Structure formats: structure tokens, C-alpha cells
Amino acid sequence: MGETADTLAARWAAVRQRVDAACRAAGRDPAEVTVLPVSKTFGVEAVREAVALGLTRFGENKVQELRDKSAALAELPLDWVLIGHLQTNKAKDAARLASEVQSLDRLELAEALHRRLGAEGRAIDVLVQVKTSPEESKHGLPPDELPAFLDRLGGYPTLRVRGLMTLAVQSEDDAAVRACFRRLRELRDAATARGHQLPRLSMGMSGDFPQAIAEGATEVRIGTAIFGRRPVPAK
Numbered sequence: 001m002g003e004t005a006d007t008l009a010a011r012w013a014a015v016r017q018r019v020d021a022a023c024r025a026a027g028r029d030p031a032e033v034t035v036l037p038v039s040k041t042f043g044v045e046a047v048r049e050a051v052a053l054g055l056t057r058f059g060e061n062k063v064q065e066l067r068d069k070s071a072a073l074a075e076l077p078l079d080w081v082l083i084g085h086l087q088t089n090k091a092k093d094a095a096r097l098a099s100e101v102q103s104l105d106r107l108e109l110a111e112a113l114h115r116r117l118g119a120e121g122r123a124i125d126v127l128v129q130v131k132t133s134p135e136e137s138k139h140g141l142p143p144d145e146l147p148a149f150l151d152r153l154g155g156y157p158t159l160r161v162r163g164l165m166t167l168a169v170q171s172e173d174d175a176a177v178r179a180c181f182r183r184l185r186e187l188r189d190a191a192t193a194r195g196h197q198l199p200r201l202s203m204g205m206s207g208d209f210p211q212a213i214a215e216g217a218t219e220v221r222i223g224t225a226i227f228g229r230r231p232v233p234a235k
């Protein structure tokens with residue numbers, strides 16, 4: 001055990017191996033599942049180290065932090081993905097700096113992003129964050145509002161809707177965790193039957209990605225398993 005170097009390179013390789021193993025266990029092709037490294041709370045040096053491993057796309061949950069890091073690393077061709085709750089008054093920076101927003105959960109935000117993206121002359125990929133867990137602390141669109149929401153998003157052509165995102169309940173109960181992920185897949189399947197194209201399902205984090213992959217995740221968002229323990233607790 002002590003032989004395994006605790007480096008970013010070793011952790012990254014181990015995560016990719018575990019993702020591949022979870023795919024095989026679920027009878028899925030590992031090429032179907034992308035890992036989004038989540039660099040929130042980790043410094044610019046950690047991101048540079050990850051870039052040296054060939055990673056170019058990073059998840060952040062706060063616009064302020066995304067802004068600071070993207071400025072510090074402006075010389076690198078990186079894609080910043082917003083995965084945290086986005087306040088409407090931060091839409092301007094998000095529209096300027098993010099290549100993708102996975103936390104789209106209300107029309108007011110879609111409207112603000114669309115207006116700012118129009119001004120920037122950009123379009124970005126978005127995922128609709130759905131609340132599949134009963135926890136109050138979790139953000140996301142209530143599942144029963146998804147069909148109408150998706151229909152309305154057609155009115156914002158700068159937002160290319162690619163799929164859905166969720167956070168599962170934080171629980172030791174494996175069945176409860178899996179039920180959240182299954183719910184997202186079923187919501188996606190129902191929307192697909194109504195004519196929407198939602199190929200992507202972003203679900204699963206360091207603690208629960210095998211369950212998410214078993215339920216159809218196409219993308220897992222991994223922070224601590226790649227970057228190590230957080231220097232400061234994330235909110």
C-alpha cells in the first residue's frame with residue numbers, strides 16, 4: 001500500500017480506472033463516460049498540475065473563484081464548467097467565462113444568461129439541474145416542472161440544452177442514492193420521448209459515482225478523489 005505515491009497523477013489514474021471498472025460492471029463502454037475534474041477550493045497550482053496531465057476542462061461551483069482562476073490561467077486553453085448554484089446577478093461573468101453551465105435551474109437565470117450571451121456573441125452548452133433529492137440544501141428544478149421548462153428553453157437559442165444534472169441524496173443507503181440517479185435517467189427518457197434531445201446525464205461525485213454509472217451517467221464530477229482533501233471546506 002505504502003508504495004502507491006499519493007500524487008495527483010496517481011489519483012487521476014486511479015479514478016479513471018475505477019470509472020472504467022464501474023462501466024464494465026454495468027455492461028457499459030467506458031468511452032461513454034467522461035470525468036469532469038472539479039477544482040473548486042483547490043488552487044491554481046493544482047489546476048496547473050492537472051493540465052500537465054492533459055486535463056483541460058474543470059468544474060467550479062462559484063463564479064468568483066472561476067473568475068480568479070481563469071484570469072490566473074488565461075494563457076491556457078481551458079474550459080470552465082459551472083456546476084454550482086448560480087445567482088442571476090452573476091450571469092454576466094458566467095456568460096463571459098464559462099464554456100458550460102450545468103446548474104441551470106430556473107427561467108429567470110436562463111433569461112439572464114441568454115441576454116448576456118447575446119451581448120457576448122456566444123452560445124454555450126447547458127444542462128438542467130434537477131432536484132432528485134429531498135434535502136432542502138440541494139438546488140435544482142422540481143422534477144414535475146421539467147417538461148414545461150424544457151419547452152421554454154427553446155426560446156433561448158444561446159443556451160444549447162444538452163442534458164440533465166443532479167446531486168443525489170447524501171446517504172449511506174445505497175438504494176436511496178441510486179433512486180436519485182435513476183430518477184434523472186427516467187426524466188431524461190420521458191423528455192426524449194417528447195422530442196427533446198438530451199444525450200448527457202451529469203451525475204455522480206467522488207463518493208457515489210459507481211452508482212451513477214450503473215444508472216446511466218455520461219459524466220461524473222470528481223473533486224476530492226482527484227485533487228485530494230479540500231484545503232478549506234466547500235460550501
Ligand SMILES: *Cc1c(COP(=O)(O)O)cnc(C)c1O
Nearest residue numbers: 038061083205206221222223224
Ligand atoms: C464539489 C462538487 C462535486 C465534486 O465533489 P467531490 O465529492 O469532491 O467529488 C460534484 N458536483 C458538484 C455540484 C459539486 O459542488
